[in-house]
Amino acid sequence: MKSESFKPQLEVMKKKAEAGDRKAAYQLAMTYIKGDGVKPDVEEAAKWAGMAFDGLSEDEKDELPFH
Numbered sequence: 001m002k003s004e005s006f007k008p009q010l011e012v013m014k015k016k017a018e019a020g021d022r023k024a025a026y027q028l029a030m031t032y033i034k035g036d037g038v039k040p041d042v043e044e045a046a047k048w049a050g051m052a053f054d055g056l057s058e059d060e061k062d063e064l065p066f067h
Contacts, residue, residue: 006037017051025052 010031016024025048031038032045053061 010037017048022052025049 010028013024013028013031017028029045029047029049029052030036032041032048034040
């Protein structure tokens with residue numbers, strides 16, 4: 001797990017994701033799956049993954065650069 005210096009970056013990602021940034025939401029999902037700077041949390045990862053992919057068609061999902 002990374003040091004406390006990761007927390008501000010995490011908060012920035014959360015704000016971006018909450019504002020509709022799908023890439024930030026996906027990055028948060030992966031952060032929580034891997035436990036990269038945070039305690040691994042499958043439920044939190046699922047929340048952010050859902051925000052990243054919610055409302056996208058299968059074709060749109062396939063076109064994302066971060067899938």
